Amino acid sequence: MGELVEQNNTALSVKSEHASANEIRANVNLIQEVMRSVMRPDVHYGILPGCKTPSLYKPGAEKIMSTFRLAADPFVEDLCTDDSARFRVTVRLTSSTGAFVGAGIGECSSDEDKYRWRACYIQEEFDDTPEDRRRYKWSQYKGKPATKAKQVRTNPADLRNTVLKMAKKRAQVDAVLTATAASDIFTQDIEDLPKEYTQEMAESRPSGVKSQDCTADNDLLKSLEDAAKKGWTELQSVWKALTDTQRQQVGSKFGEFKKMAEQ
Numbered sequence: 001m002g003e004l005v006e007q008n009n010t011a012l013s014v015k016s017e018h019a020s021a022n023e024i025r026a027n028v029n030l031i032q033e034v035m036r037s038v039m040r041p042d043v044h045y046g047i048l049p050g051c052k053t054p055s056l057y058k059p060g061a062e063k064i065m066s067t068f069r070l071a072a073d074p075f076v077e078d079l080c081t082d083d084s085a086r087f088r089v090t091v092r093l094t095s096s097t098g099a100f101v102g103a104g105i106g107e108c109s110s111d112e113d114k115y116r117w118r119a120c121y122i123q124e125e126f127d128d129t130p131e132d133r134r135r136y137k138w139s140q141y142k143g144k145p146a147t148k149a150k151q152v153r154t155n156p157a158d159l160r161n162t163v164l165k166m167a168k169k170r171a172q173v174d175a176v177l178t179a180t181a182a183s184d185i186f187t188q189d190i191e192d193l194p195k196e197y198t199q200e201m202a203e204s205r206p207s208g209v210k211s212q213d214c215t216a217d218n219d220l221l222k223s224l225e226d227a228a229k230k231g232w233t234e235l236q237s238v239w240k241a242l243t244d245t246q247r248q249q250v251g252s253k254f255g256e257f258k259k260m261a262e263q
Contacts, residue, residue: 031182038063039060039063043057043060044060053185056177058169058173060186061173064180065176073091074092076089077089077090079109083156084110085157086110086111086163087108087109087164087167088106088167089170090105091104092175093175101179102175102179105174106169106170106174108163108164108166115154115162116154117135117137117153118154120134120152122236126150129152134151136148137151220242220246220250224238224250224257225260227261228257228260232262
């Protein structure tokens with residue numbers, strides 16, 4: 001495979017011979033300049049507590065692709081079963097001339113713990129769920145008292161698009177890191193880590209720093225708030241009408257709405 005070299009400030013060409021040290025250095029310097037001048041922390045990349053290398057996010061990968069005029073060509077393998085959504089995606093990157101410059105692979109499944117289970121805030125829903133599709137999960141972080149949460153299985157059909165997009169994102173970030181030799185500048189996205197690790201890391205983030213994935217949908221929050229003002233019965237009705245994905249988006253706020261409804 002040819003090497004990426006800088007050409008006309010931003011465009012990349014593929015040469016058959018080995019790239020010189022100056023050409024490699026120029027590519028690295030350009031990525032670092034884009035990182036300083038264009039990218040924003042916690043939007044395009046993020047530095048986790050205790051880590052030295054930033055994690056590259058999808059928006060940051062897209063900025064690098066734009067810088068080097070790379071195009072993504074994803075190939076999707078559908079590995080879904082009756083009880084799970086699973087996709088493997090291979091993303092091929094090509095230069096502005098159409099030459100192949102690198103590829104990345106990513107996979108995601110609704111059987112991953114953060115997709116397989118969701119919080120259950122209504123006792124009736126937990127009681128009505130078959131025993132093999134509900135559970136109690138114990139958690140303990142940073143020496144705090146252990147907590148037990150009710151969880152029920154998600155509906156894989158509600159998560160198909162989310163799982164597919166996540167697999168594609170993972171593959172695209174991997175392709176960008178590989179094709180531009182940027183693994184020493186960035187690492188893979190934090191979302192590949194199990195939920196327990198990301199939650200523990202989030203607890204130790206500096207105040208004011210939020211993860212994009214923790215931002216709840218404002219429209220859903222507003223509908224739940226309006227229902228809570230009408231009482232517990234109305235809030236239950238609205239909650240039951242939400243999809244599993246929507247419940248995951250706003251689940252962290254449900255306790256507040258429940259207190260409001262019971263007042």
